[in-house]
Amino acid sequence: MLLHPHPKLQGMPRIAVHEVAPRDGLQMEPRFVPTEAKVAWLDTLSTLGYAKIEVTSFVSPKAIPALADAEEVMRRIHRAPEVVYTVLVPNARGAERAMAARADEFNLVMSASATHNLANLRMTQAQSFATLREVTTLAQQAGVAVNVSLSCAFGCPMEGDVPAAAVLHWVERFAELGVQAVTLCDTTGMADPGQVLALCGAALACFPGIAFTAHFHDTRGLGGANVFAALQAGITRFDASLGGIGGCPYAPGASGNVATEDVVHLLTCLGHDCGLTVEGLADASRLLRAMLGHDLPSAVGRAGPRWQRHEPPVDLVRTFR
Ligand code: COA
Ligand code: ZN
Numbered sequence: 001m002l003l004h005p006h007p008k009l010q011g012m013p014r015i016a017v018h019e020v021a022p023r024d025g026l027q028m029e030p031r032f033v034p035t036e037a038k039v040a041w042l043d044t045l046s047t048l049g050y051a052k053i054e055v056t057s058f059v060s061p062k063a064i065p066a067l068a069d070a071e072e073v074m075r076r077i078h079r080a081p082e083v084v085y086t087v088l089v090p091n092a093r094g095a096e097r098a099m100a101a102r103a104d105e106f107n108l109v110m111s112a113s114a115t116h117n118l119a120n121l122r123m124t125q126a127q128s129f130a131t132l133r134e135v136t137t138l139a140q141q142a143g144v145a146v147n148v149s150l151s152c153a154f155g156c157p158m159e160g161d162v163p164a165a166a167v168l169h170w171v172e173r174f175a176e177l178g179v180q181a182v183t184l185c186d187t188t189g190m191a192d193p194g195q196v197l198a199l200c201g202a203a204l205a206c207f208p209g210i211a212f213t214a215h216f217h218d219t220r221g222l223g224g225a226n227v228f229a230a231l232q233a234g235i236t237r238f239d240a241s242l243g244g245i246g247g248c249p250y251a252p253g254a255s256g257n258v259a260t261e262d263v264v265h266l267l268t269c270l271g272h273d274c275g276l277t278v279e280g281l282a283d284a285s286r287l288l289r290a291m292l293g294h295d296l297p298s299a300v301g302r303a304g305p306r307w308q309r310h311e312p313p314v315d316l317v318r319t320f321r
Contacts, residue, residue: 015267015274016051016237017260018213021288022073023054023088024257025245027064029292035069037291039076044284046077049275051237052084054107058094064249074101086147090121090128095135098144105145107183108132112167113156116187120151120250129173136177147181148174149215154199155190157252164199171207181211183239186226188247188254189219193229200233215239216258217247218297223258224266231270238263242281243288243296259298261285265305278305 022042026033045053055077061068070087079085086105087098098106110128111117117125132148139146152159153167171182184203196214203212214230214237216223227238244259264276278300285301295302 013236013272015231015272016213017263017267017274017276018052018054018086018237018239019045019050019242019260020054020215020239020257021241021243021245021260023057023067024239024247025241025243025288026066027057028245028247028249028254028256029066031293032066032068033291035072035076038069038073041284041287041291042073042077044287045242046080046083048280048284049277050083051275052086052105054086054088054239055103057088057090058097058101059088059090071097071101074103084145088149089135091131092134092138095138099138099142103144105147106135106139107147107149108135109149109151110170111151111156111187112162112170113152113159115158116152116156116251119158120248125170129170132174133177136174136179140178145181146179147183147213148179149183149185151185151187151248152190152251153184154186154195155188157188157190157254164202167199168202168206171203171210175207175210180209181213182207183213183215185215185239186217188251189217189222191216191226192222193225196226196229197233200230200235204234211237213237213239217254217256218244218258218262219253219255224262227258227263227266228270231272240264242298243285243301244298245288245292245296256297259296259301261298261300265300269306 056070056073057067058070084104086107087103089095089098089106089108214235216226240260240263241257242260244256246257247254261281265278267274
């Protein structure tokens with residue numbers, strides 16, 4: 001049974017947690033995970049209470065060999081009716097593949113940093129935008145939902161600061177196309193809580209019609225603080241990666257996303273309901289560890305939640321009885 005450390009707080013919005021480990025996590029793993037194991041693990045994830053699962057990427061298999069089995073994974077997973085199954089799409093070719101695979105949503109990607117856009121997608125930002133405009137039209141005609149993920153929204157490892165005005169500019173361009181969902185991505189963990197409060201606050205104030213998601217990497221130990229700051233700003237949707245794996249292979253110094261266990265633990269401590277429990281995530285996390293063959297960086301995954309109790313040492317009990 002889950003022991004709530006705090007009584008449920010009234011009036012708290014329900015928080016949506018999106019699992020990105022199958023995409024953002026696996027894309028960074030050096031070893032190819034067999035399709036069979038991925039599918040079994042994804043089927044476990046589908047039972048846990050996520051609002052959304054990012055299943056895979058329809059990108060060039062040369063760019064991301066770890067996700068070269070995207071079609072087969074999409075074909076073989078069992079889909080829970082309440083979960084949105086999203087996939088990363090960088091261009092029209094990716095959109096065609098994602099459509100054929102019956103993805104619920106296209107997660108279109110471009111970078112708020114010109115340099116990272118070139119490094120990651122081999123296109124200028126203008127080329128990416130033109131491509132994604134076509135893809136958005138295609139999705140709208142087909143009735144497929146669209147989310148736009150803006151990489152490096154809180155800083156670029158090559159350019160440094162990315163001005164908030166540049167991020168808001170791209171949000172506006174996509175909003176003009178009718179896009180209603182945008183993810184602000186801290187691709188290499190450069191965000192700090194003050195900046196998160198300011199940028200997320202500005203984004204929500206300027207674009208009340210857009211559903212914003214925050215996507216943090218815990219590269220510098222600020223992941224939890226940034227989630228907290230985003231909550232304070234009014235963000236109610238978060239990407240997180242089981243075990244804390246992840247990162248962009250085309251962003252120097254990238255490391256893991258905020259771990260889903262850590263984010264759910266934080267949300268639980270704050271009295272937010274997100275439909276997931278730390279205990280519920282444990283099996284999927286164990287499966288992931290076995291599948292990857294290495295330890296996972298999640299703090300709560302290693303230490304357990306703060307409401308877990310340990311027996312006092314036996315000799316202590318004997319001495320003071
Ligand atoms: N799916 C599969 N293959 C694709 C593809 C897609 N969406 N888009 C392009 N390709 C293939 C082309 O068919 C071509 O194959 P070939 O070499 O066998 O002829 C090859 O990729 C190169 O195509 P091109 O259009 O010249 O693309 P590019 O080399 O400029 O690469 C991207 C552009 C966007 C496809 C590539 O950079 C990419 O997939 N990036 C994604 C990176 C990523 O996922 N990063 C992490 C997530 S943020
Ligand atoms: Zn990421």
